[in-house]
Amino acid sequence: MRPESRIYVAGHRGLAGSAIVRRLRAAGFTSILTRTHDELDLTDQRATSEFFERNRPEYVFLAAAKVGGIVANDTYPADFIQQNLAIQTNVIHQSWRAVVKRLLFLGSSCIYPRDCPQPMKEAHILTGPLESTNRPYAIAKIAGIEMCSAYNRQFGTQFIAAMPTNLYGPGDNYNLETSHVLPALIRKMLEAKRDGKEEVVVWGTGKPRREFLHSDDMADACVHLMSLGDERFDELSSHWPPLINIGYGSDLTIRETAELVASIAGFQGRLVYDSKRPDGTPRKLLDCALLSELGWKPKISLQDGIKQAMDEFLAATRAGS
Numbered sequence: 001m002r003p004e005s006r007i008y009v010a011g012h013r014g015l016a017g018s019a020i021v022r023r024l025r026a027a028g029f030t031s032i033l034t035r036t037h038d039e040l041d042l043t044d045q046r047a048t049s050e051f052f053e054r055n056r057p058e059y060v061f062l063a064a065a066k067v068g069g070i071v072a073n074d075t076y077p078a079d080f081i082q083q084n085l086a087i088q089t090n091v092i093h094q095s096w097r098a099v100v101k102r103l104l105f106l107g108s109s110c111i112y113p114r115d116c117p118q119p120m121k122e123a124h125i126l127t128g129p130l131e132s133t134n135r136p137y138a139i140a141k142i143a144g145i146e147m148c149s150a151y152n153r154q155f156g157t158q159f160i161a162a163m164p165t166n167l168y169g170p171g172d173n174y175n176l177e178t179s180h181v182l183p184a185l186i187r188k189m190l191e192a193k194r195d196g197k198e199e200v201v202v203w204g205t206g207k208p209r210r211e212f213l214h215s216d217d218m219a220d221a222c223v224h225l226m227s228l229g230d231e232r233f234d235e236l237s238s239h240w241p242p243l244i245n246i247g248y249g250s251d252l253t254i255r256e257t258a259e260l261v262a263s264i265a266g267f268q269g270r271l272v273y274d275s276k277r278p279d280g281t282p283r284k285l286l287d288c289a290l291l292s293e294l295g296w297k298p299k300i301s302l303q304d305g306i307k308q309a310m311d312e313f314l315a316a317t318r319a320g321s
Helices: 015-026 045-055 070-075 077-097 132-155 181-195 215-226 230-238 254-265 289-293 302-320
Strands: 007-010 059-062 102-106 159-164 166-168 199-203 212-214 243-246 270-274
Touching: 007 015, 015 166, 015 215, 045 077, 059 077, 059 215, 070 077, 070 132, 077 102, 077 132, 102 132, 102 215, 132 159, 132 230, 159 215, 159 230, 166 181, 166 215, 166 302, 181 199, 181 254, 181 302, 199 254, 212 215, 212 302, 215 243, 243 289, 254 270, 254 302
Parallel strands: 007 059, 059 102, 102 159, 159 243, 166 212, 199 270
Antiparallel strands: none
16 A cells, blocks of 8 residues: 555444554555445445445455444344445445455454354354354354455455454443443443442453454554555465454453453452353454464553553543533
8 A cells, every 4th residue: 555545444433443544644644535424324335336436445444334242232133234244245346346456354253153262263264153142243244254255266356354353442332231341341440430339240250251452453453464565465365264363362351351450440349240141252362373474463552551441431521521
């Protein structure tokens, strides 16, 4: 990618997309195309086609998606599969029609089997049953990976898929019913400390293990991948799966995560675990050997990232009040 290349970031207001835009701007890219949902509904085939015909992006970061935590996925399965299939089908197909040079499709580590060997390698995709609570979302993302591969095989496109681990960072969702685990814990601990509460309820048993990556690190990895030389990028896009993991490299139990967030927040009360809430997949640690071989490693420690997220949440709370 050149500084003047036309780069379309689909989903630029979301956690992942906004981080990619920040990273591109910091790197000196000057022609970044963005559209809000009101300006462009990516589930609308005609509108998406007209956007690509009019703007002719050269590179596409497909970060637009319907996302949510374990309860949201389990409550609205039809919404998650229909909207995600529609978005990615329209964007990938129109990227081919517009002769986009490279496309990076963002997925999720939930594409891997529920009881996948750990750490999870790219080759483990489709080797076992998925976690039932987010199966519709995972199947949509798997379809996107297959779509990238199919267009590469039939039309010679250069479309790849990147699977980040659990993300957190600026612009995260802190709604306690629909958020992922880390932002939910951050909000609960900060509000409990503020209100002088003696306990915080944590969903599930606390036993599952999770890996967390700051969204700015994820964005840095995505830009790194899209900036690879032709030979290395061709290698990624030409084999099955055209997929690469983006992770932090280590994980914690939910109990350990809750204790860490409580410590950073200064909450000294009790942590109570609600075992009636679902645990989800037992463990989802990504094997990032391939990404490491390509010269990338995360830079933001989990402790520093959590502190930064807390500062941002508090600032947003003060601004809202």
